[in-house]
Amino acid sequence: MIKLGEAELAKYPFLADAGQHLPEYGFTLEQLAQDPDLAVVREKAFNRIYTTTQTGKIYKPSPKGSTALPLEVLSFILAIVLLKQSRANFLIKKFAMQEARGAERFLERDLGQGTTDIQIETTRKIIWDLAHIEISKRDRYFVIAVPDYLHRAVLFHAREWKLINRQVKDGWVYLNPHETVRLIRQELVNYISDKISSAATPPVVSGLQDMVDKLILLNSKFQPQIAYSDKNPPCVQHAIDTLSDGKNLSHAGRFMLATYLLSRGYNVKEIAPYFKNAPDYNESITLYQLNHLAGKSGNNTQYACQSCAKLKSANLCYATSECEGIHNPMQFGVKR
Amino acid sequence: MNSVDEEFISQCLRKYYYEYFGIIDIPSKLNRHEFGYQKPNSPMIRHIQLQDAAELRSTLMQELPLDVFLSSARYLFPSLPMAEKEWQDADLIFDIDAKDLNLECRPSHTVQICATCGKVNNKGCACDSPQIKDVSVTCDRCINASKKEVKKLLDILYDDIGIKESQTEVYFSGNDGFHIHVHDLKFLNLNSLERSELVDYVMCNGILPERLGMKREGATSLPQLTDAGWPGRFARHMFGSKTARPKEIKKITADGYARFTDTLKRLSHTLGACIDSGVTTDVHRIFRMPGTINGKSGMTKMACPDIAKFNPYKDAVLINDNKVTVNALCPIPFKLMNKKFGPYNNKDVDIPSYAAMYLMCKGLAHRV
Numbered sequence: 001m002i003k004l005g006e007a008e009l010a011k012y013p014f015l016a017d018a019g020q021h022l023p024e025y026g027f028t029l030e031q032l033a034q035d036p037d038l039a040v041v042r043e044k045a046f047n048r049i050y051t052t053t054q055t056g057k058i059y060k061p062s063p064k065g066s067t068a069l070p071l072e073v074l075s076f077i078l079a080i081v082l083l084k085q086s087r088a089n090f091l092i093k094k095f096a097m098q099e100a101r102g103a104e105r106f107l108e109r110d111l112g113q114g115t116t117d118i119q120i121e122t123t124r125k126i127i128w129d130l131a132h133i134e135i136s137k138r139d140r141y142f143v144i145a146v147p148d149y150l151h152r153a154v155l156f157h158a159r160e161w162k163l164i165n166r167q168v169k170d171g172w173v174y175l176n177p178h179e180t181v182r183l184i185r186q187e188l189v190n191y192i193s194d195k196i197s198s199a200a201t202p203p204v205v206s207g208l209q210d211m212v213d214k215l216i217l218l219n220s221k222f223q224p225q226i227a228y229s230d231k232n233p234p235c236v237q238h239a240i241d242t243l244s245d246g247k248n249l250s251h252a253g254r255f256m257l258a259t260y261l262l263s264r265g266y267n268v269k270e271i272a273p274y275f276k277n278a279p280d281y282n283e284s285i286t287l288y289q290l291n292h293l294a295g296k297s298g299n300n301t302q303y304a305c306q307s308c309a310k311l312k313s314a315n316l317c318y319a320t321s322e323c324e325g326i327h328n329p330m331q332f333g334v335k336r
Numbered sequence: 337m338n339s340v341d342e343e344f345i346s347q348c349l350r351k352y353y354y355e356y357f358g359i360i361d362i363p364s365k366l367n368r369h370e371f372g373y374q375k376p377n378s379p380m381i382r383h384i385q386l387q388d389a390a391e392l393r394s395t396l397m398q399e400l401p402l403d404v405f406l407s408s409a410r411y412l413f414p415s416l417p418m419a420e421k422e423w424q425d426a427d428l429i430f431d432i433d434a435k436d437l438n439l440e441c442r443p444s445h446t447v448q449i450c451a452t453c454g455k456v457n458n459k460g461c462a463c464d465s466p467q468i469k470d471v472s473v474t475c476d477r478c479i480n481a482s483k484k485e486v487k488k489l490l491d492i493l494y495d496d497i498g499i500k501e502s503q504t505e506v507y508f509s510g511n512d513g514f515h516i517h518v519h520d521l522k523f524l525n526l527n528s529l530e531r532s533e534l535v536d537y538v539m540c541n542g543i544l545p546e547r548l549g550m551k552r553e554g555a556t557s558l559p560q561l562t563d564a565g566w567p568g569r570f571a572r573h574m575f576g577s578k579t580a581r582p583k584e585i586k587k588i589t590a591d592g593y594a595r596f597t598d599t600l601k602r603l604s605h606t607l608g609a610c611i612d613s614g615v616t617t618d619v620h621r622i623f624r625m626p627g628t629i630n631g632k633s634g635m636t637k638m639a640c641p642d643i644a645k646f647n648p649y650k651d652a653v654l655i656n657d658n659k660v661t662v663n664a665l666c667p668i669p670f671k672l673m674n675k676k677f678g679p680y681n682n683k684d685v686d687i688p689s690y691a692a693m694y695l696m697c698k699g700l701a702h703r704v
């Protein structure tokens with residue numbers, strides 16, 4: 001692994017070793033999660049995930065030098081922490097793909113416009129780290145060895161990628177910067193995905209829980225219903241049982257049940273009947289409240305399902321062994 | 337081949353493997369390869385793992401096989417069924433065979449043999465549905481044409497693909513062509529799909545007009561004679577000389593894209609190396625072992641470092657020259673060891689063992 005400068009790390013933050021990097025910058029995860037001065041990192045980390053996974057846009061790092069903090073790397077590291085804690089597999093996949101697309105643009109530009117030897121050397125080394133291929137510059141082109149080319153190009157179907165349609169000389173295939181980067185696209189995605197999946201999931205620290213809950217909710221929108229076991233988490237099942245017995249359920253309990261079901265993709269009309277047996281049932285009030293939670297009225301934000309920690313403190317948790325290791329009822333029954 | 341023939345051939349083989357065992361190319365990891373062999377009138381025996389040269393020698397001396405094969409691939413478990421062998425890597429092999437070159441001389445030295453009754457050129461064959469087999473005898477034109485293809489192939493492999501001469505071995509196949517074995521480590525782990533890209537490259541299959549600077553909107557930058565790779569080869573062939581180039585370019589431009597595409601197809605055929613693509617892409621195949629006898633001719637598959645000077649009909653004839661009497665039916669004359677034999681019209685002749693073996697392997701003679 002090469003030592004990269006701040007500018008490189010801002011463009012390719014996934015090359016930083018997440019675990020080792022935080023202490024290197026003199027931060028602990030607790031500080032990142034709680035320090036008011038680092039709110040900008042938290043916001044950026046969340047936005048990073050939000051932009052890449054929700055808008056389909058490629059995340060653009062802000063121009064360097066705007067702050068004393070290594071904002072891009074820190075926000076990337078924190079984004080991974082958040083994704084790991086929310087176990088949001090769909091978001092992780094999308095995130096890795098979009099981060100790879102972003103890196104692709106930088107690589108292409110650095111190859112094409114790299115003027116100093118150091119710039120080109122750095123890019124060369126980055127490509128080596130990512131794909132284990134040796135590239136070097138020949139005039140306007142970059143060259144890669146015939147076998148290295150074949151291993152990747154056979155997966156492309158356009159005739160332009162056939163070896164016969166390439167400039168080949170002395171065992172080298174000549175490519176422009178765009179083609180060079182295109183050739184290793186899949187490896188870039190794999191590299192970032194591997195980086196995320198191999199990162200340790202740090203213990204939950206307070207200060208991040210709200211963001212994690214939001215990510216779980218976002219993730220659930222991608223997740224087909226089928227991916228869940230049809231079993232409800234114990235807390236939710238307890239609430240359903242309470243209501244169907246005609247017993248009273250606390251306001252917090254109703255809030256939990258409704259946000260859970262909404263997050264699972266049920267609509268308001270499907271959820272309302274759960275509350276029919278409640279002693280104080282009133283259809284229009286129930287619908288009004290549910291619409292509010294679903295973000296269909298007023299402030300337009302859907303309420304996320306609360307974390308287990310919050311539910312525990314509200315005495316709504318009825319944990320069983322199946323709850324082991326989860327931080328939010330939405331994670332219940334999701335295969336790890 | 338009858339049992340008397342078999343006995344004669346076994347004698348020749350015993351003598352051959354006793355005297356010439358040393359010229360067999362034994363790979364350094366012999367025990368990682370799959371070994372196989374075939375005796376006359378017997379099924380092929382394969383999926384054998386040999387530990388070392390001594391075991392190879394004793395197998396050859398004991399079994400006296402007419403054909404001896406070794407996989408181009410190395411496996412973890414060479415003797416297990418194909419699916420369980422665990423492929424490691426494989427030499428890169430190209431096969432050039434005169435019968436694939438569409439040569440005009442071909443019919444003039446080819447006879448048809450009925451595979452059932454063994455009758456030649458239909459004479460006296462009364463089989464219901466004769467299975468006709470083409471059998472060719474020696475031809476210098478065929479050999480020279482094959483050598484030309486080898487040269488084309490090697491130029492492409494050395495100049496474009498970057499394979500080193502020191503990593504390449506050219507063998508006479510023992511019958512009608514040449515095998516080129518590449519040992520360059522960088523290429524050994526290519527899979528079948530990747531090898532087929534190399535095949536298309538050396539055969540010049542699928543080249544786009546755009547690669548040569550021809551666009552639908554018109555010719556933009558047709559290649560120079562000095563260009564590397566395919567553009568240079570095309571330029572040298574199409575333009576002939578630097579001075580003729582401008583005139584030719586004018587013509588090409590006037591003729592347009594579609595005509596150029598046709599020309600390209602035709603030229604690809606001429607300029608590309610004519611190889612058997614199936615051989616190169618099959619990474620599980622067993623190949624005749626260099627230094628062993630080719631059962632289709634009795635000649636040796638042998639290395640020819642200087643292919644221009646190589647004369648297969650002399651240099652690869654290593655069976656002894658003791659005279660034997662055979663009944664020969666070979667309507668076409670052939671040449672071995674610079675001596676002319678035949679034509680033979682179903683008559684008993686006294687000829688050297690190598691010629692007798694040659695005819696027997698081709699199904700054109702029997703021991704009397």
Ligand code: SF4
Nearest residue numbers: 233235308317318323
């Ligand atoms: S651990 Fe979480 S999911 Fe399980 S019962 Fe408690 S709150 Fe519900």
Ligand SMILES: [Zn+2]
Nearest residue numbers: 441442475478
């Ligand atoms: Zn011929």
